[in-house]
Amino acid sequence: MFRYIVLDIALLQVLAQFWLIESINFSTRVEYKNIDFVPLEYQAHLKPFELIGSKFYYIGNAELNWFQAVQECRKKGGNLINLKTHQETLVIGMQLNASHDYWVDINRLGQEEYVSITTGLRPDYLNFLAKDMNEVNDYYHTNEQLSCVTLVKGYEDSFVMKETKCMEKSRFICQLSSPRTISIVVW
Ligand SMILES: *[C@@H]1O[C@H](CO)[C@@H](O)[C@H](O)[C@H]1NC(C)=O
Ligand SMILES: *[C@@H]1O[C@H](CO)[C@@H](O)[C@H](O)[C@H]1NC(C)=O
Numbered sequence: 001m002f003r004y005i006v007l008d009i010a011l012l013q014v015l016a017q018f019w020l021i022e023s024i025n026f027s028t029r030v031e032y033k034n035i036d037f038v039p040l041e042y043q044a045h046l047k048p049f050e051l052i053g054s055k056f057y058y059i060g061n062a063e064l065n066w067f068q069a070v071q072e073c074r075k076k077g078g079n080l081i082n083l084k085t086h087q088e089t090l091v092i093g094m095q096l097n098a099s100h101d102y103w104v105d106i107n108r109l110g111q112e113e114y115v116s117i118t119t120g121l122r123p124d125y126l127n128f129l130a131k132d133m134n135e136v137n138d139y140y141h142t143n144e145q146l147s148c149v150t151l152v153k154g155y156e157d158s159f160v161m162k163e164t165k166c167m168e169k170s171r172f173i174c175q176l177s178s179p180r181t182i183s184i185v186v187w
Helices: 002-025 040-046 066-075 086-093 130-137
Strands: 029-035 050-052 055-064 078-080 102-107 148-153 159-164 170-176 180-186
Touching (some): 066 078
Parallel strands (some): 102 170
Antiparallel strands (some): 029 180, 102 148, 148 159
């Protein structure tokens, strides 16, 4: 008997709390927020992307042509890497195998200027070797097929950009789309 009374009181308390909340304001809404970081507890959900430096990347070890690499990154929820700074290139370069080449997200198929497939804009950052830069600037004398770009090992420790035939097979680097939108339920 005593047990039931306790149970009843507990139930009443729960109900009272409900009414209290409801009388204050019991509407819910969903907020969408752009965040530039990923909380630690979510990072496991982003596989195969991994935090390297300050962004999430996936380094693909399959050998694909540029178009296939684009598709592969999209399939995983990202894009081919959109390099922004020399610092980023150095950081990602430390994770790459110097014996391999890696596709990045720029090409100039059918046009003179390089454009990022990720942003549709001219790239913020180019990093061709000086000798290659002449060719990059001299579009009409370049083999027109050399329209896509890989990262390759440069003279020093860092990786540099190299014009590459789009149909050649290379490894590739995907980057998680960012900023990510997450939904937060606010009570
Ligand atoms: C409840 O909250 C919503 C959104 O915050 C507000 O628009 C509404 O006026 C509130 N209602 C009451 C009764 O306070
Ligand atoms: C780099 O690639 C070469 C050729 O595929 C391979 O033999 C070597 O083991 C790789 N090195 C590392 C550190 O994975």
